[in-house]
Amino acid sequence: MVKFIVVRILQAIPTLFVIATLTFFMTRLAPGGPFDSEKNIPAEIKEKLEAHFGLEKPLHEQYFLYLGNLLQGDLGPSFKYMGWEVSELIAKAFPVSAQLGLFSLLIALVLGLPAGVVAALRKNSAYDYCLMTTAMLGICLPTFVMGPLLILLFSSWLGWLPPLGWYSFADMILPSLTLGLFYGAYIARLTRAGMLETLNQDYIRTARAKGASPIRVVLRHAIKGGLLPVVTFLGPAFAGLISGSFIIESIFFIPGLGRFFVTAAFNRDYTMVLGTVLFYACLIIILNLVVDLIQASLDPKSREP
């Protein structure tokens, strides 16, 4: 097990290196730079402006400098938010996104898992149809439609919850619900499919034949295998959730990582783009590893090398 983890971490190093390199050159190839604005400034002033941030050096030199700094854990200063370090901004924005993501995931699991299990146990019944139609709707309704709809209902009409911000617990409910419903819908469908497959397995029939109660069959025997597809889905979904959603964060005016990342790309804030991409890559690598470990504990077959 330890060997497995160490190997995976060693494998991550070249991956991160490739990501850093590709992102570095892709951002530089995009037309326009961080100091382009509607106000044209004389070329010589722009040169000096760029010199403040080492952008006047040849590209390969900038690249090696960046890698060198990266090895020391220095992500550099942001070009858009003057006077702030990229690492500082990520450190402030990530907890916000993570909080939102975790809360959404909780909602998604609480709604999605039971719905999927019930639908699978009552296959082709009215319950099943109702739940799965709702889930399909949840998947089809993009968050930029769902968000404003929820705001309209709970904030504008009922006046129960604030429509934006990130200041108190009440502020967290609507954005988390918007994201949670979307992911919950996926989880419900995946759970149903996984459960259906498992419930047809021989060992479930054996358990039933031995007289295990239906609840025991589901909770003790079926759910472990039935959840495998969900767990596989959850790894990347979780990384996506906690690294922030630009749309949700814009609609609800939340200072999360998603907004920083997307606006950085628009602003050609090179260091911020690179910093967030690398951060995101690390998250995915770690979470994939965790998913593999969980899967190994759920499914003995995947433990073989």
Added chain:
Amino acid sequence: MLFLLGGCSAPSNVENAIEEKILHFGLGSEPQYLDPHLASSVSAHNVIIALIEGLVSEDPKTLKPIPGVAESWDISEDGLLYTFHLRKNAKWSNGDPVTAHDFVYSYRRILNPNLASQYASMLHGLKNARKYHEGSRVLSVEILNAGRGYSNRSEVSLVGSGTGFLGQLETNTSGSITSVQIIDAGKNYSSYQSIEIFDENGTDGTIRPLIGSLSWEEAKVGAVAIDNHTLQLTLENPTPYFLELLNHYSWFPAHPPTIKKFDAFEKQGTPWTRPGNYVGNGPFILSEHKVNSVIEVKKNPNYWDAETVSLEAIRFYPIESADTEERAFRSGFLHLTQTVSPDRIDFLKQNHPEVIHFEPYLGTYFYRFNLEEPPFDDVRVRLAFNLATDRQAIVEKVTKGGQVPARCFTPPGTGGFSPESRFRFDPQKAKALIQDYLDEKGLKSLPKIELKYNTSEGHKKVAEALQGMWKNHLGVEIQLLNMEWKVFLSTIEKQDFALARAGWIGDYVDANTFLHMWRTGDGHNNTGWSNVRYDELLELAAKESDPEKRFLYFEECEKLLSEHAPILPIYFYVHVTLRSPTVKGWHPTLLDHHPYKYVRLKNVDANLW
């Protein structure tokens, strides 16, 4: 009217605001800099004017200069020398007195070429400021090889990284160079070993220019602190709008000890602008800054006019989405928004006329032609496009936000100057011009033309409307091409377009801020248009102190613009905003400037959202 029921269970920001005296302000976007000498955006302006006060301040209704840090000022008769008498009780937020030396230090900082401020050219009106700012120039010339055959007194220029050097050769009888007199030292030169001198007959002459920048003292920039409370500014030209200019943040002072402490004199991106570090002299102090979330300023007890300041604090929220901003406003989270989504204007105008405001804004929405490629290299085509543009229809049926059709380039009334309306709508004449052009070129119809604009719903709608008009009246196919902002900017800079959208917002209330950009080779021209008379007129206007005569020069500029039509003006901007009726002391102004010290919050009996 379902959302009239709104109002969350807890009292909203706006409901609490009357008691707390906090103004909640929709900022639109996060400012890049809060440093007055580096800032370059409207959102930065909106925060900085709370934190720093200039020599003069603005009348909240007319924006006319009123005493700020300077209690009074004298202007010499020729309009070139301004003497400001600073008030003795003006203080920085840490208690230090604000002195004339602080202003000189600030001018020196922003004009320092190494700081690379984007707005330093705003100070070029100061005597010799430009010379100092433009840095490396030829200080002297060393003759390496005298050569032969040169003509005495012939003029030479230098090729290299810099521009503008002009020297005069002095030669002996055999035509060898004895010395080079510097007529214009040029700018931005870097060191060379040797440069060969070319003139019609001479050969083999090489010189080495010695490059250097002038020190502040050598440059003799026209900003002198006579004593702690007297500041003398000398100008290059009489500038009738000089006092108004002083209200631009580039002229604001920065606290020298703070700048020194953070080594920010010629460095960008230092943390001096963070809460706790920031020392200003304005009515408010920076108290909180959460990037992408909120900037909060609190009342400054050390401000000389703190008595007038009614607000205890202002909270600025950089909400980028217009829809989110509107929702924020409706729920009482904001007192005022930065914009209103164009789709919502009709609805709000009909249902909530008490909160939606249409305010004139000093800006022009227009298109640029590329004069370096056919068909827009021909003035007839440019005129035809202008004549086939129904500006009235654009503002009435497309933009619908109370915009004014632009029949000249400078918004009428800018600093008292109202140009004649020359860009008319006359499809018959447009057709005739195009026909004339086609006949001469032997074409059946115009080739397909690409219209570039930066991605935005609003720009797209205008472009589509024009596409239809031109198809109708001129029979020309227009292809619309939207581009992401930064890509669009670099396309414009490279002049890689046939027809492209543009907008210009005045930096100060004078026609010069608009007409200046069409000079030959100006950084914002980007059309390839160049007209000797036009350039000359602007120079004449700059040296003229009689407003009547200046306006005549400007009028002729406008006439030239309409005759040569390097551009297609469409409409003059209007600032559309939502504002709570509880906000008092907030007046519509041309530059959308609102000095916060006069703003008050007051309960009103209206049925709010």
